[in-house]
Amino acid sequence: MKTVLAVLTVVVTLIGIWYLACVPMNIKGVLDAAERAGEQVTPATARERRDASALGLVAQNSFAIPRVWSVERPRLPAPHQVATELWDTTVMKKITSKRSLIYHAQVTLSATLMGFAIGTGLGILLAVGIVHSRVMDMSVMPWAIVSQTIPIIALAPMIIVVLYSIGVQGLLPKAIIAAYLSFFPVVVGMVKGLRSPDHMQLDLMKTYFASQGQVFWKLRLPSSMPYLFASLKIGIAASLVGAIVGELPTGAVAGLGARLLAGSYYGQTVQIWSALFAAAILAAALVALLGLLEQVLLGRMGVKP
Amino acid sequence: MNMQMTSRVDSAMDRAPDAAVIEARDLNLVFGTGETSVHALKDINLTINKGEFVSFIGPSGCGKTTFLRCVASLETPTGGSLTVNGMTPEDARKQRAYGYVFQAAGLYPWRTIAKNIKLPLEIMGYSKAEQDKRVAEVLELVELSGFGGKFPWQLSGGMQQRASIARALAFDADLLLMDEPFGALDEIVRDHLNEQLLKLWARTDKTIGFVTHSIPEAVYLSTKIVVMSPRPGRIHEVIDSTLPKERPLDIRDSPEFIEIAHRVREGLRAGHAHD
Amino acid sequence: MNMQMTSRVDSAMDRAPDAAVIEARDLNLVFGTGETSVHALKDINLTINKGEFVSFIGPSGCGKTTFLRCVASLETPTGGSLTVNGMTPEDARKQRAYGYVFQAAGLYPWRTIAKNIKLPLEIMGYSKAEQDKRVAEVLELVELSGFGGKFPWQLSGGMQQRASIARALAFDADLLLMDEPFGALDEIVRDHLNEQLLKLWARTDKTIGFVTHSIPEAVYLSTKIVVMSPRPGRIHEVIDSTLPKERPLDIRDSPEFIEIAHRVREGLRAGHAHD
Amino acid sequence: MTLVFLALLVWIAGWWINARLANGPKANTRAVGLLVPAIFGLTILIVWELLVRGLEVPLVILPAPSLIAERFASSLPILWADFSQTILKGALGGYVIGCGAAFLTAILVDRSDFLRRGLLPVGNFVAALPIVGTAPILVMWFGFDWQSKAAVVVVMVFFPMLVNTVAGLRETDQMQRDLMRTYAASYWQSLFKLRLPAALPFVFNGLKISTTLALIGAIVAEFFGSPTVGMGFRISTSVGQLALDMVWAEIVVAALAGSLFYGLMALLEKTLTFWHPSQRG
Amino acid sequence: ADEVKLQLKWVTQAQFAGYYVALDKGFYEEEDLDVTILPGGPDIAPTQVIAGGGADVTVEWMPAALAAREKGLPLVNIAQPFKSSGMMLTCWKDTGISEPADLADRTLGVWFFGNEFPFMSWMGKLGISTEGKGPEGVEVLKQGFNVDPLLQRQADCISTMTYNEYWQVIDAGVTPEELLTFKYEDQGVATLEDGLYVLEDNLSDEAFVDKMERFVRASMKGWKYAESNPDEAAEIVLDNDASGAQTETHQKRMMREIAKLTSGSNGALDVADYERTVETLLTGGSDPVITKTPEGAWTHAITDAALN
Ligand SMILES: Nc1ncnc2c1ncn2[C@@H]1O[C@H](COP(=O)(O)OP(=O)(O)OP(=O)(O)O)[C@@H](O)[C@H]1O
Ligand SMILES: Nc1ncnc2c1ncn2[C@@H]1O[C@H](COP(=O)(O)OP(=O)(O)OP(=O)(O)O)[C@@H](O)[C@H]1O
Ligand SMILES: Cc1ncc(C[n+]2csc(CCO)c2C)c(N)n1
Ligand SMILES: [Mg+2]
């Protein structure tokens, strides 16, 4: 309850700041339009206004302030503009429509989930290998870290094209980029988790003369669960970023990334922002879903609530 | 699981056949090499016979845990010989010759008490029915019947510790190795568990190796008290208890008890280098 | 820092002026509300006079720690009155009236031992020279001279605990509150620290509140033993020690000692509900 | 085909040597710790070279390492200019500002329970935002030069750093905080003497995560507009010109810079949090 | 039916109407072709896609194709539906620019990713350096996907296409009078845009050549249909746009502008245009796009067979 109140306060404050920020951000565009419409603005020409400070312009042209929140192509759209766009493109459109954000979100979601599945599977396998094989541990782990310093996002177009050329199209290329971004947190978390049993717990298994498999299934895997979920949450957010980035190079085909790009291409800032928010909401929902799954699973495993 | 004689009997000629469960001859263990090496066990000679209750006491770092771990083949000695049931500790471990109780209960938090006790049984391949039977039995034994479905955190520390003892008792090992099992408990609970442990020992005729920091506990429980001293870890003195097998709690106020406790304390103090 | 009388003396009228250091009247503390609430302290009445060494003993969860924390103003009672040096615990805390020693040493791992001991001195604004002088003094007192430059993890548990006592002694507080300070140590080290603590107490005339689980420790150290019982946490019995102020370690084998220990144990058992 | 076969052979040989080293008696020495991953990396390079040659993969799809190395060596001035534009100005600038701001915010937020309750969920929501999507917006706001790249980096690193630092400042245990209370320590005393040192491992966690984010942010933002210098600029124009060797040379620079940056942070962490159990092995 | 994969240079829009019309109206089907149209995007290099075998034929600008050819990727122009170039530089008039020479010491937005070649040639011809601001040089920005740099006045001029970006500037509320445009066509530095390119090796395969003949024939039919029915063509394009971002007004207008560029071509490459393009590229300043006259970069074989 207290938390809800606090969050609300912060959100309201942020929205307030946002509305305020619209004023200096959008004033130049508003004044340009006013000038074209023949109104008196100071300074009179766009050239002069280019080098003037935004706050100065606001002070000199206070009549224009109310208009900054309803510009059609704003530098910074007002919150209600974004909200309206979100509403219009989700609730008000058939979800099969290409103009429906839900349609695009679902395209992105499928790539995200596929990539997440691949990345998580690979990450867990790699972690199992690393925990059980010293060679893997010593040789693969440093390179896994280096791999993350490669800006895969910059390579996304090439990956798409290369996969394209061997006939892989559609979901999979995006999913591969998503997987690349999500596998690393899973490896790190899972290695940590599989190594989390303490000496005593491992020794106990040794006194039972348990096989490696038994140690894995009965000890390492259950104790890795909290770590796994923590990294899954990071992984799925990363996976979503990967899917969106994977949608950029193929241009305006479909998906939230495509919406983002198309919005950017046509200077539709409101569309960019609503795509961004849709993505964030999607990410938050996915993370929350994982959190729920975690609670249920860990609850079943008897972890103290 | 009965004692099995292997070809290694020669190394244990001076013990009464089929009585010695643990036999250490000039046992040495050095951790690490070079400057930072620690001589954890030095020239340990000790025979523990079937049915004995042997306590190990000594200041921190004197090698009590290390010795128990050697017996359990969790640590490998660097010199001398050690046999368990007449075989190498490793073979004994593979035959699941002992149950081990750690200082902390170390129950797996994601398993219920019953499932925790089942753990060794699952690993050793007992049948489902047998598993259930044994769990019920040992839960009864440690007075935890009815708590099988609870998770560890729902139990008090003392109950958890009892569950961990039950876990070590669930399968057929004649040897029980316990490393400060009651170290974390308060005195009253501890007294109670001591009493129960003694009863259990009397009833089952197991051999018990028991590490403790508490002099009264050692005296109250043991037939033999091994006083150790540190740096390097070695046996300072072995004190045989003259107390009867039947021991009510208030035996601790008896002069005989106090006399033994005094001897142990003197032994400890003599072997102790303050840090 | 000497006792300072404030305007709140009225609330402590029935005590001998400037003798009562801690005075609890019908003290109550309930954690939480509703179904899950815990009555941690119920109707506690207790007076601790200057220069006393008072031990609190009782089963886990009986409120020993909670009482000490109330005195230290780390917890706020929900009923009754409590004064420390005649003022509210909060005022006493702000006047740095006491040193507190926790169960675990709780040294900051990023500071050396010397720097850890300096911590309260820095906070209380002692001069650099004064800091160094005091650190040297208390290190000497707890026999840790020469270890000032080491980091906590480079020391054994016993040494860490001694360092934490040194930390509480470094500044001038006449009241020392110790919550199971030796709980994690082995018996020999514990004996040794007990001896030193007694000496220190005799020398400095501090008032000490001391929580322990160990009956011998309580009997050995105290002028007064407060036996508590749980659910709700209350004082079961207050036993005054008849032992002399001068106490060699082997006083523990004396009949008088054993007699007091026996009374404490009986008290404990009576107040204790087995779990 | 023989080259492909050879590649397989090299792979097996590399693995065999590593297996010997990793399970050998010197496995725990520093030298072996460096040697094993080095051999692994080298094996991959050789296999890559052999496969590209053996399977005759077109240059425009995947160039061989030798070609990349050649291009790298012959384009040092360009690579340096791009490096300094993107990494030194964009990434590093944004990193310092972003992490610094997040750190200060964390201290502010930590002071008020209300703020922390309110801001953290919002922070987590924003952290889930695909920040790269803000790149076109920020380029629009901050212009084409490195400032907009730094702005993207600031936004990218801010929340991971904030969340980590706030978590770190909470990291002290009850007893450590109680100790400070018994001394009646002031807010600042307990901040500097307790909470900040205790938070350091978490702060470094945030700093380390942020290194890679900073690189990614700075490079990707250049796709949305840049001057005619910079790693992202070079990568995208080189792809357009089918100069894949140049693309890979830039990637090598990115990986080197990233590893170095990360390593530097890890080293700093080791020296400053030497006392933390995770650093003591 | 024979499969053909066509890689577009850019996203689905009226710029490629001819192909979508041919697909939608069944012109490809009539030629027994099963055509898949692969939309491009900001970071898709069509040359790279075709090199990797991801497409049989691609829409590409000639400078990029010739540059790729010199890089060792033998692309051949088999048809040229676009007669003239739609590229131009759009400037704010109030910056005081009135002729190309005024461009010196300005900030200009330019498309890269293989599209920068015509600009570089032009500057080379004007003797303006692209290395940085100065009396003899310009500051070049890598322009992103949109016209914001002009609207936000971050650049004095930006690259636009007659059929696309220019209208986005207008849509943003700017009046044509505020703007000044330099068409590459008018500056004599026009290069050929939107030709159809295939890999040289494939041309020795008769079945492939036959397939391409049918493809070009159907495509040109589509283009001519689109030219005469611009609104319907725009609708078809909209139907094929998966992003749902294109608007009807914009696409219809774009189609009209595109028709102006395609109307002069029957699909066959005009050798004079080709030679002008090559010449422009060869004289491209200090760092010319291509260094030697290309050989065999085009063929009439397919259009000859297809259009007769
Ligand atoms: N794995 C190890 N590597 C190096 N030294 C070790 C290791 N295990 C124990 N030691 C050292 O060996 C000595 C004996 O340790 P051990 O744990 O057996 O003592 P202990 O008698 O059980 O002490 P405690 O009462 O504290 O449990 C100690 O000095 C300890 O530091
Ligand atoms: N912060 C808290 N919130 C709720 N309940 C608490 C809290 N602290 C202590 N309690 C409860 O109050 C009771 C008394 O606790 P306290 O820690 O004082 O016991 P103790 O005598 O010190 O026990 P121990 O010997 O285990 O240290 C216990 O039942 C405990 O669970
Ligand atoms: C990042 C980026 N690169 C190149 C172009 C140029 N381009 C390729 S096809 C085409 C016609 C589209 O109207 C244009 C202009 C661009 N626009 N954006
Ligand atoms: Mg031990």
Ligand SMILES: [Mg+2]
């Ligand atoms: Mg307590």
